[in-house]
Amino acid sequence: MAKEVTNRAENYSQWYNDLVVKADLAEQSAVRGCMVIKPYGYAIWEKMQSVLDAKFKKSGVQNAYFPLFIPKSFFSREAEHVAGFAKECAVVTHHRLMNDPNGKGVVVDPEAKLEEELIVRPTSETIIWSTYKNWITSWRDLPILCNQWCNVVRWEMRTRLFLRTAEFLWQEGHTAHATSEEASAKAYEMVQVYADFARNTMALPVVVGHKSPNERFAGALDTLTIEAMMQDGKALQAGTSHFLGQNFAKSFDVQYTNKEGKQEYVWATSWGVSTRLMGALIMAHGDDNGLVLPPALAPIQVVMVPIFKTAEEHEAILDKMYEIKKELEAAGHSVKVDDRDTLRPGFKFAEWELKGVPVRVAIGPRDLANGTVELARRDTLTKQSASVEGLADTIDALLQDIQQNIYAKAMSFRDANVRKCDSWEEFKTEITKGGFLLCHWDGTAETEQKIKDETKATIRCIPVDSYVCEEEGVDIYSGKPSKQRVIFAISY
Amino acid sequence: MAKEVTNRAENYSQWYNDLVVKADLAEQSAVRGCMVIKPYGYAIWEKMQSVLDAKFKKSGVQNAYFPLFIPKSFFSREAEHVAGFAKECAVVTHHRLMNDPNGKGVVVDPEAKLEEELIVRPTSETIIWSTYKNWITSWRDLPILCNQWCNVVRWEMRTRLFLRTAEFLWQEGHTAHATSEEASAKAYEMVQVYADFARNTMALPVVVGHKSPNERFAGALDTLTIEAMMQDGKALQAGTSHFLGQNFAKSFDVQYTNKEGKQEYVWATSWGVSTRLMGALIMAHGDDNGLVLPPALAPIQVVMVPIFKTAEEHEAILDKMYEIKKELEAAGHSVKVDDRDTLRPGFKFAEWELKGVPVRVAIGPRDLANGTVELARRDTLTKQSASVEGLADTIDALLQDIQQNIYAKAMSFRDANVRKCDSWEEFKTEITKGGFLLCHWDGTAETEQKIKDETKATIRCIPVDSYVCEEEGVDIYSGKPSKQRVIFAISY
Numbered sequence: 001m002a003k004e005v006t007n008r009a010e011n012y013s014q015w016y017n018d019l020v021v022k023a024d025l026a027e028q029s030a031v032r033g034c035m036v037i038k039p040y041g042y043a044i045w046e047k048m049q050s051v052l053d054a055k056f057k058k059s060g061v062q063n064a065y066f067p068l069f070i071p072k073s074f075f076s077r078e079a080e081h082v083a084g085f086a087k088e089c090a091v092v093t094h095h096r097l098m099n100d101p102n103g104k105g106v107v108v109d110p111e112a113k114l115e116e117e118l119i120v121r122p123t124s125e126t127i128i129w130s131t132y133k134n135w136i137t138s139w140r141d142l143p144i145l146c147n148q149w150c151n152v153v154r155w156e157m158r159t160r161l162f163l164r165t166a167e168f169l170w171q172e173g174h175t176a177h178a179t180s181e182e183a184s185a186k187a188y189e190m191v192q193v194y195a196d197f198a199r200n201t202m203a204l205p206v207v208v209g210h211k212s213p214n215e216r217f218a219g220a221l222d223t224l225t226i227e228a229m230m231q232d233g234k235a236l237q238a239g240t241s242h243f244l245g246q247n248f249a250k251s252f253d254v255q256y257t258n259k260e261g262k263q264e265y266v267w268a269t270s271w272g273v274s275t276r277l278m279g280a281l282i283m284a285h286g287d288d289n290g291l292v293l294p295p296a297l298a299p300i301q302v303v304m305v306p307i308f309k310t311a312e313e314h315e316a317i318l319d320k321m322y323e324i325k326k327e328l329e330a331a332g333h334s335v336k337v338d339d340r341d342t343l344r345p346g347f348k349f350a351e352w353e354l355k356g357v358p359v360r361v362a363i364g365p366r367d368l369a370n371g372t373v374e375l376a377r378r379d380t381l382t383k384q385s386a387s388v389e390g391l392a393d394t395i396d397a398l399l400q401d402i403q404q405n406i407y408a409k410a411m412s413f414r415d416a417n418v419r420k421c422d423s424w425e426e427f428k429t430e431i432t433k434g435g436f437l438l439c440h441w442d443g444t445a446e447t448e449q450k451i452k453d454e455t456k457a458t459i460r461c462i463p464v465d466s467y468v469c470e471e472e473g474v475d476i477y478s479g480k481p482s483k484q485r486v487i488f489a490i491s492y
Numbered sequence: 493m494a495k496e497v498t499n500r501a502e503n504y505s506q507w508y509n510d511l512v513v514k515a516d517l518a519e520q521s522a523v524r525g526c527m528v529i530k531p532y533g534y535a536i537w538e539k540m541q542s543v544l545d546a547k548f549k550k551s552g553v554q555n556a557y558f559p560l561f562i563p564k565s566f567f568s569r570e571a572e573h574v575a576g577f578a579k580e581c582a583v584v585t586h587h588r589l590m591n592d593p594n595g596k597g598v599v600v601d602p603e604a605k606l607e608e609e610l611i612v613r614p615t616s617e618t619i620i621w622s623t624y625k626n627w628i629t630s631w632r633d634l635p636i637l638c639n640q641w642c643n644v645v646r647w648e649m650r651t652r653l654f655l656r657t658a659e660f661l662w663q664e665g666h667t668a669h670a671t672s673e674e675a676s677a678k679a680y681e682m683v684q685v686y687a688d689f690a691r692n693t694m695a696l697p698v699v700v701g702h703k704s705p706n707e708r709f710a711g712a713l714d715t716l717t718i719e720a721m722m723q724d725g726k727a728l729q730a731g732t733s734h735f736l737g738q739n740f741a742k743s744f745d746v747q748y749t750n751k752e753g754k755q756e757y758v759w760a761t762s763w764g765v766s767t768r769l770m771g772a773l774i775m776a777h778g779d780d781n782g783l784v785l786p787p788a789l790a791p792i793q794v795v796m797v798p799i800f801k802t803a804e805e806h807e808a809i810l811d812k813m814y815e816i817k818k819e820l821e822a823a824g825h826s827v828k829v830d831d832r833d834t835l836r837p838g839f840k841f842a843e844w845e846l847k848g849v850p851v852r853v854a855i856g857p858r859d860l861a862n863g864t865v866e867l868a869r870r871d872t873l874t875k876q877s878a879s880v881e882g883l884a885d886t887i888d889a890l891l892q893d894i895q896q897n898i899y900a901k902a903m904s905f906r907d908a909n910v911r912k913c914d915s916w917e918e919f920k921t922e923i924t925k926g927g928f929l930l931c932h933w934d935g936t937a938e939t940e941q942k943i944k945d946e947t948k949a950t951i952r953c954i955p956v957d958s959y960v961c962e963e964e965g966v967d968i969y970s971g972k973p974s975k976q977r978v979i980f981a982i983s984y
Contacts, residue, residue: 030566030622031559031610039554039638046555062531063538067523068612068643068659069582072589074522076598086589090561091600092612093585095647097564097578106568108583108609117600118523120560120584120612130522146531151560151643155587167560 084218209461233434291356525658576710701953725926783848
């Protein structure tokens with residue numbers, strides 16, 4: 001094989017980095033903490049965008065675009081919000097460079113200092129609510145349902161490709177409503193959109209739940225989350241939807257006249273998923289040979305590799321392949337014929353396995369004569385012979401089966417790694433083994449913090465689906481009464 | 493009418509601003525020079541993106557994503573390039589805010605000063621070529637054909653919505669090639685992609701040509717452009733494609749081993765169009781009633797307005813409209829039924845005219861009884877009666893006709909405002925009347941500059957299509973020999 005990937009068992013973290021870099025998804029850039037998303041990685045992100053964007057639009061959301069920069073004074077208006085983001089802000093202070101008077105290249109022109117510093121958006125609630133103020137007068141102007149696809153910057157000190165980068169791409173939805181109930185329902189609706197996308201498109205069995213107050217978005221009254229389990233047993237927060245109450249409306253004085261003619265503050269939600277989803281996708285499904293992509297997100301769903309000795313054989317097989325390709329493309333599949341004549345089939349097999357292509361079609365001279373092909377599926381690494389006759393249908397069924405199997409596999413893994421835990425002693429051991437621990441919690445931030453300090457485990461969510469958690473019990477740590485179990489885990 | 497628009501004849505510039513703001517396309521934000529693109533405006537931009545993106549992909553280009561920030565030292569490596577952009581850069585100098593020790597909100601943390609300042613990309617040649625260095629070793633790695641859709645920042649002092657903003661959205665393609673010929677051909681191919689898009693999707697009759705050396709992109713050996721004429725006779729540069737030679741390859745030491753085993757510098761192109769296209773679209777086709785959108789870019793192609801007196805009539809007409817809507821949508825058209833019962837039809841007509849919706853369908857009780865509708869076309873403001881029977885086909889034909897008519901209208905306007913000019917005295921008068929002047933030019937930057945100083949006119953391009961310009965003559969200003977005419981105009 002050209003590019004060796006570290007084994008998961010050996011070094012999971014290195015395995016992840018190997019996959020990202022060697023499968024040509026992304027790489028570190030020359031700018032600290034910022035990544036370059038390479039074409040193959042970006043093609044997956046584009047597929048994610050396209051599926052999500054259609055779901056947003058179906059729910060009545062429209063796209064818009066708001067400024068990259070946020071004046072410092074806006075940023076500071078909501079107290080919790082600024083406290084949450086102030087420590088990791090890229091700050092623009094000047095608007096011009098000049099030739100160094102000492103002749104050493106270019107320097108910042110001290111004369112071009114901004115009157116007020118601008119923050120590169122880490123999230124856009126403040127600039128958007130300062131805009132909504134001008135859009136909202138009466139109940140007739142509500143609801144406003146906007147989303148933007150953009151880049152944001154959070155100056156993280158320890159970065160990892162896709163999972164935690166200084167700049168990342170995301171979408172952020174920001175809605176404005178007349179009532180608390182409507183806003184709250186929208187926040188719930190959007191986390192369900194994310195869950196549906198994660199499960200059916202990413203093949204990722206996520207748990208939907210509420211964040212504990214400690215883990216909420218800075219400025220939110222409630223944060224809903226989808227939590228996924230990675231193959232090392234750690235949790236990964238894959239998307240969040242926030243009910244913001246009237247916090248931002250009050251900070252930016254956004255009021256509307258209700259049907260009774262009275263002034264009221266507007267209710268808000270915001271919700272987002274980011275290129276972090278790429279990290280989740282890689283870590284949930286990959287194996288020691290490389291990526292395993294669900295067909296719904298694979299830029300190439302079917303790759304065809306000719307097996308040949310002579311140039312004549314090569315040509316004859318390629319002809320057949322282009323014929324099959326046309327048929328598969330007509331059926332809506334994305335297909336690549338690997339016609340490089342300088343590489344051995346084994347090398348190509350390994351390369352496309354590394355890149356996670358769901359189905360590989362190999363054709364040799366004997367297949368050509370017999371009207372058959374060899375089909376290999378990436379998820380199980382198994383092979384079968386198939387007739388060229390009806391191949392589009394065979395492959396269509398195979399892709400569906402792969403999509404479902406990848407989900408089922410991830411679900412069994414999760415099932416095998418979720419367990420109830422009712423004693424603190426047991427918890428301290430069990431948490432080091434990874435997985436989700438369903439434990440009683442007394443609902444206090446104090447207990448949560450102590451558990452985190454002692455074990456690094458956090459409450460990933462208070463589930464609203466997947467597990468029946470409502471029951472009386474006693475907190476695993478404090479021994480105080482608890483009304484339901486929550487998920488504790490070590491997380492990314 | 494709810495929202496009055498200034499007449500073009502009265503104040504063209506104010507008319508433009510009125511259209512942008514009152515048709516809900518965009519507005520100024522609280523951040524100097526940065527705009528908010530509102531949902532209706534963004535929907536047009538999304539349509540532009542979708543058509544262009546498909547064309548790029550068809551030409552073999554893949555999308556990718558490169559960092560927002562560029563280290564100052566990279567930015568300065570290509571001398572002409574930095575000279576071209578240094579005066580309008582947003583510079584990030586710090587990465588953290590802190591509570592003001594004097595208790596006055598938050599301030600920039602002086603401890604968090606960056607070792608090296610980061611420039612918010614005004615364009616990405618430098619960061620991309622520093623990346624390509626790692627991607628290119630041999631001729632086998634070439635060509636590289638990448639594009640990114642992103643935001644860029646140029647700190648313009650005088651801004652106008654869409655036409656010139658500090659932050660704007662665009663796409664930038666960056667390609668790397670083994671030979672000068674191949675790169676040069678790619679630059680030409682991409683300007684043709686833009687011209688095709690402008691003509692067939694935007695209904696904008698553009699002239700393709702080379703920029704004069706004075707007007708080239710900072711760092712390019714050749715800049716190709718598409719130039720459009722606005723209704724005030726000014727020129728608008730709508731897209732550019734640059735042949736960069738080996739300038740960036742040399743600045744970032746990007747060499748490849750050719751088939752003979754020798755090291756050579758790589759050849760480059762870059763090409764981009766931006767949200768400025770929105771400005772071109774508005775100014776080229778709008779009239780005193782508002783926007784006129786070509787059907788290919790209209791977020792709503794058909795709007796239906798019921799005419800009714802009683803609630804029963806309203807309901808019966810709406811039922812019919814939803815039935816027609818389904819049919820039209822099945823035929824691939826985007827349709828809106830304006831079912832608001834609190835607004836008069838006249839108000840709605842004016843609103844949808846302002847928003848440039850190509851076709852309006854009105855149905856009153858008598859139409860309902862007769863099985864007819866009233867069709868109004870936005871481009872000509874004419875009305876006709878049509879049968880409900882076969883309406884989808886009627887509207888399909890109408891939309892095609894509107895698309896062609898808008899183009900034809902813009903083309904006649906341009907034809908009426910392009911003229912040859914062979915005397916300097918005449919030039920000085922003619923240029924004040926607007927339009928494109930086809931004049932002989934001696935090819936020197938000096939003459940071009942003098943003409944600009946005296947009249948504000950610049951060479952918009954040395955045409956490669958639209959007009960036959962190659963002929964012997966004498967420069968209009970210097971009287972020196974000239975080999976061809978070029979287009980002079982006052983531009984945006």
